[in-house]
Amino acid sequence: MTLQDDVAARLEEMANLLEAxxxxxxxxxxxxxxxxxRDYQGSFDDLVAEGADAVGELDHVGDAISSKVVEYAETGEIEELAELRERYPVALDALLRVEGVGPKTVGTLYDELGVxxxxxxxxxxxxxxxxxxxGFGPKTEENILENIAFAKSAGERTxxxxxxxxxxxxxxxxxGSSPVEHVEVAGSLRRWRATIGDIDVLxxxxDGAAxxxxxxxxxxxxxxxxxGTEKASVRSDGMRVDLRVVVPEEFGSALQYFTGSKAHNVALRNYAIDRGLKLNEYGAFDVRDVEDPDAGQRVGERVAGTDEASMYDALDLPLIPPEMREDRGEIPAAADDELPDLVAEDEVRGDLHTHTDRSDGAESIESMLDGAASFGHDYIAVTDHATGPGVVGGVGVPDEELLEQADEIRAAAEGFDITVFTGVEANITADGEISVDDDVLAELDVVVASPHAALDGDxxxxxxxAMEHPAVDILGHxxxxxxxQxxxxxxxxxxxxxxxxxxGVxxxxxxxxxxxxxxxxxxxVAVDAGATVAIDTDAHRTSSFGHVRFGVHTARRGWAEAADVLNTRDADGVREFLH
Structure with a gap:
């Protein structure tokens, strides 16, 4: 963990303990x-070396906090944080993973029950x-108990x-290391799963030792x-990293094997067996004339394995993208030449769900527009939170101010060479109502409706x-x-x-x-039903625009093509969808 990340984490810990x-x-x-x-783009180490006054020039970093930053950089400790930890000797991160348990609850549970x-x-x-x-009661206790198992398992994945x-x-x-000819991530990380166990690198x-x-x-x-000589494991920033070394001519077969998933590999091996081939991490082997195909790992004539595509080509299949390798019909689709042309990162042309400091965002309207343009987007929708239950910090834009903000957004847009849509992220109430008045919704370009409270059950x-409301354009998260969590x-x-x-949502x-x-x-399921998806970042600061890559690869895990994604369209295409 860099000093920058470490300091930010310590300050967040202080915030939680102070709230407790x-x-x-x-x-x-x-x-x-x-x-x-966390968002500072320069050399944070150099900034800290200049002293507390320099650190204090950052937004929202006053004298008291800047002095603590320098204290931590110089001593590895913050005295006040140490005192708070002594006051609350709790497994803070683990407890906060339990739905319904916030910092104040942690403090109460420790003070009253010694938890x-x-x-x-x-x-x-x-x-x-x-x-x-x-302030608790049987229902709260029941919810906490139900969520403890999830919190325990959640702590095991990154x-x-x-x-x-x-x-x-x-x-x-x-x-850039001279003995390395090929290197790639493997495992669930290469398949872009939302959470992973360990980081696998092949x-x-x-020269494995080098x-x-x-x-x-x-x-x-x-x-x-x-x-060892063929594999090693290290700890980095709290995560386990497993490195496996293979000879270059077996890199392709090993990459296919160690990418997984297990279900995909089993299905692919069975597909190969039916065609007289044997697949493993060492290659694809023709075993049609072999008396005992199971006699060893390299039995038969090796027909593929130097590169990954050859492992599929040996079976007369196109290369199946890693995100699709979950045994959800991808092998029959490949055999029938029906693999989708998956959406790519550079095909997303805009972001339709973003926030500014008018609600719980960190930057101004102008800053977010500039950030979107600099990122390369053709358009952006500013969709600050409306008021309603579940909004983080309770900070939402009241109905009477939303239209005023829309005028501000339009005025700001004149200074940028980017299409700007006015909008709102409205709350979906427990009974499916939309939290913003219909007359206000009618005046906005984009209405994102999202659930923020009562997030349990069906x-x-x-x-x-909520989707049946005529003003709703996008169902958010x-x-x-x-x-x-x-x-x-x-x-x-x-x-x-x-x-x-x-x-049409x-x-x-x-x-x-x-x-x-x-x-x-x-x-x-959505793609198969002919529904449209939108890949948005929910950006609360300009640095979050880059998160779109995670959304794109999630879409690829769902077999989505560019035509399935709303914001691969140009601005006029988006307007047409928004009616």
Missing amino acids: DDVEYKPNAYRRAAESI TDLEDLEAAARAAEIRELH LLGDARPLADDLVAYLS VGTD AIDALRDWDGTDDVIEA GTDRLVR PTGRLLN RPGLEVDAEALAEAAARE ALEINSDPHRLDLSGGPVK
């Missing part, structure tokens, strides 16, 4: 400072102790958005777990009713899930897809790495 201690105002100040530091970790929390809930606390940049950095580093080289030495020397390596009827609503994907196709793939909602499976 029921301190007002300061928690939000620390969170804003953490966001500002320090998930095991304590579960014991207190099973003993019916939580319901006796002021977000795609955290793992992929680290893996990309390692791949770039190893690519290297093709004739490749493993290079991994040891990588500046991202925090400690070495194990190292939400199908509620979401379908439909399940409301937060990866590793809450599972979100249960939905009938087919019913959702049919309603979206019928009502786009189902959003929210590219925020904490959401990736919808996921690949429901996206495929």
